[in-house]
Amino acid sequence: MYARAAIGLVPGFARPDRLPDTMSQRQGVRIDRAHLADYNRVCGFRLTDRLPATYPHVLAFPLAFRLMSGRDFPFPVIGLVHVANRIELRRPIDAGEPLDLAVHAADLREHARGRQLDVVSTAMVDGEVVWRDVSTYLRREGTGSSGGARGDRAEPPPASARWRLTPRVGTDYARVSGDHNPIHTSRLGARLFGFARPIAHGMWSKARCLAALEGRLPEAYTVDVSFKLPVLLPSTVAFSATGAAGTAEVAEAIEATEVRGAAGVAAAAAPEWTFALHSAKSGKPHLDGTITA
Template identity: 75%
Template sequence: MYARAAIGLVPGFNRPGWLPDTVLERQGVTVDRAHLAEYDRVCGFRLCDTLPVTYPHVLAFPLAFRLMSRRDFPFPVVGLVHVANRIELHRPIDAGEALDLSVHAADLREHPRGRQLDVVATASVDGEVVWRDVSTYLRREGKGSGRRRESEPAEPPPASARWRLGPRVGTDYARVSGDHNPIHTSRLGARLFGFARPIAHGMWSKARCLAALEGRLPEAYTVEVAFKLPVLLPSTVAFSAAPEWTFTLHGAKSGKPHLTGSVTAA
């Protein structure tokens, strides 16, 4: 799939101007307990028999990547920017349950900096949708690539915790997620896309924030995040959470936002 994604960058590779109506599925996906334990360790979750809300995203990632690597997908997957993610957890999912996974693309739309689309994944048990994930990707295009003038950023909230992130955050998450994008694992790869150092995966940042709230969240909820500035590795970040279940991740010294999120009970 990565070879196919690289071929998609070749000039003259014709693509349609619309989203495919393709739906990719996998039936009866079971959880490898050793892999789950490693994911929990990398993201900071406690070991238990209930899946972290972000874990099915990892199970669905091969389908999502295959969909975005297809010839009939409107953009090359390399270069798409993951700008937001929303997960709806309808009930706790036990690690022993077999999941039916489905992935499709939706809602290609204009954006001030290019075009956006959603990749929608669901996990079902015995025909019941128990989890739904919407990842929003931005395709930057010349007509809207200029930076917009924005107001001065607000003062970040007081930190609930500070985390020192080493360079292994990128490679460790790549290993457990299957997402080996070189901007997360290679200094050279990061530089090719304009980053001084590798950057943390956005879904790792979301998972780490939710791990910090573990044990205090409702059994069914929706969690939405917007990915702001990338987290360069290594670095120190500050996590802040408010009682009404909003949370942020920002630079410990600069205060610049990396992620903003909210949780809404179902």
């Protein structure tokens, strides 16, 4: 599929001006518990049989990549920018439940910097939709503005935690997710696309933020994230979160989680959260998110 995606970059490769009306599907997908445990370690989750809200995204990734690298897709998949992701976890999912996965593209629309589209993934158990994921991608076209000036940027909220990220964040997540885009794993590959160093996967960043709040989230929730500036590897990032308990209590709980393990933290789940990821050095934003029960 990566070879097919690379061929799509060849000039003169004919493409339609609309999204395909096909749906990629896999039935009866069973969870490999060893892979789930590896994913949980890479992203910072506890080792349990309950799937993190972001885990089905990696199961659906091959279907999404096949769809987006097809000849009937309007843009080359290499070069699309993942700008937002919305996940609806409608109920807890156990690793013993086989999943029926489906992926389709929707809502091709104009944007100030080009065009956007959504890739929609669902997971079903016995005909019930238990999980839904909407990834929004931007195809940059023209010279639209990429955002406000430094003076217009709000000051980042107080940090609840700071994480030092090494280049292994890119290679380890590529291994567990199947997303081996070289901008995440190779300095040369990153430079070919205009980055000084490899950058972290956006979905790793989202998963790491959810892992920091594990044990304090509702049983079912929607988590929305907007991806801002990329996280260069290595770097140090500042995580902030505010829920019903308030920022100070969140920081204390996160510190206890990282020192004693998540099992050592007992706290009531908050129905709503806001969270963010920033550069610890410059305060530049990497990610903004909300969680709603």
